[in-house]
Amino acid sequence: MKIKIISIVISLALPLIIFGQIPSDSLTYKLEKLSKNNSVEGFGVAIYTRDTVLYKKGFGYADAENKLPYTTKTVQKIASISKLILGVSLMKAQEMKLLHLDDDVNDYLPFILTNPKFSNTSITIRHLATHTSGLKKLPEYDLKALYFSTPIPKITTELPFGLRRSLLNKLSKRINKNEEISLHDFLYNIYAPNGIWYSKNHFENVKPGVREIYSNSAASLIALIIEKASGMSYSEFVRKHILSVLKMNTSGFDFEMKGTKDKKSSLYHAGIKIPNDYKLLLFPAGGFETSVDDFSIFMQSMAKGYYMGNSILQLASFNEMKQVRTSSKFTHGILWEVYPSSSVGHQGDIVGVVAYAYYNEIQDRGYLLFCNTSTTKTIDKDTDDIVATLKEYYTILKPEN
Template structure:
């Protein structure tokens, strides 16, 4: 949902305890064990209570694991089966679903969204310029996240300690009671409909649709609603049928009742204080609940898709997904950091200035990232369940990433060398 601002993240990488040992050399297995031991040691000194990691190359899953804890009371360990919300990394599923719907003949990327919606979405400053599906997928729709979005999207799971939990500061968002849970259609009508409860003029930029990159959570959720109307299937069922089930991501889902809640982690305000459990009214933009085990399958598919060997989409669709769509004139303050995912945009997939690609995410108590190195053909996943101040976060992150960098080279070489 709300994007994390990432100050430097070097390549991140990891290794799989669940790899089939008989297929790999003794050296490969030993490298995995060493990586696990060293990450376990690092986990004792980081500001994160728990974190998950996964690493793939273009052939296989190299590593997946978790470290630390998910719950103070039970001391439950964070491992590769721990379920956590991955925040805005969830948006990458929207792009896959759009292109699958296009393959099925249900829509076209350049269709105006009003051909599908039950209510009109029109930028009042450019009423003659239609907003298209491609605009939503590349964050050029001119739709802007407003206070109405920020203050109504996050909903508590239950009423436990409700009075106190509603007072917790998660600025710029806020917690809402369980009774505030509504469908994405109702939410979007309230935000984007001219008579909507939370509508304001600021929801549209004074820029023509298609002209300016402006990261929009509302726009992403609107893309999911367009998918629902074009296919006649709810977004959660659509993505389950065409992404989760084919990849056997059996521990993943979009709501608490679709996952094993006993494996769900708390997220934490700091090293000592948990947040209450929460979900999102705009679940497509940040509400995927998944594990390091399942995410390793997903990033492996994306790496293969980038190389023209994916199974979820055709080569042509994956080529569209991974093609940078924007130009310099589409940006005002363009992020040129090598590891930023906002130098350019594919179809919901972000690109850095070097051409490497991925997506980041952040919500109360968590940070997440998937990142792919196009030259080494390595994909990485990293997620934490704890908020830290910037200095401590950077220190802990660097310690993990440095180790990941070192072992990614070893594991990739040993994987490629196996018979």
């Protein structure tokens, strides 16, 4: 019996013994193995506490064709994780007394927003921020919000992963017809009664504050509210009150990032390389671009803020941001996902991108995973395996003395 127990202990300890008992080397070994055997072309990861980054590294390629490695300095879109920036910006605007979460959105929006099925019920900023406004999820407009100045090329070869070439070509052709318009005009066309895309069907038959309905276009309305309240563009507000404060020098929205062209990752969707300079017209909800290095700074700052406040927000704002008010079954505070396990953060996926950013307050551990690949047959399993490996090392990695 003793021999059996000793054998088990040795087998569990072997990875650490092989690498000189350095947990970071063991983690690198496991992630490199995953990188070589999954469908993700390139990815970057980090594990952090509120006081230190315990581990960060890139794997695979930022550009597979040219064998350019993916590093922690590689810049890419992070999709819906952009909403974390939006949530912090909104709380900052409230701290500055520019607005209040329970204000009627029509005190700020440049057009009237009303659910025609409940025309006497106000929609508040809080409703938008908690995805309980009654505005429908509109995937067709999420697709319409993708603007490729460089058209997606036609697929002429058979695709891997069992994907149908004809369907993807039809989808690409549709996206290539999208026109670039401003955030204001895009949202006006959807929600203003005189908008060219307006429909009563854009609204659920449910009062504001009753049901959670995740919507990128509804969340993006918050940026227009911040612009009206602050007198500056949303991107300028973010740069002044978040990016400059944290010295996130290689981060910004996709239309601002021309100076980082040589640092940008290529993007891979359904097994093909797509133009990486596309814009998301609903940029507040998904168009933020950053690196593992830069966003580690942001998430560490947030982790510290949830504990004691930080240089951006007071502790009271952090507490309000993670509070789920309407019902315990809802998963969103103020644009942050909130879970009973005490984890907060967000995940995101968009064309060529899958990304995760989470922090657990009880464990004082968080992780980042940015991937430059989407829509493969095994992408969910591949990213789940990476996340599980990162979490396996939550308690193994220790801060340096």
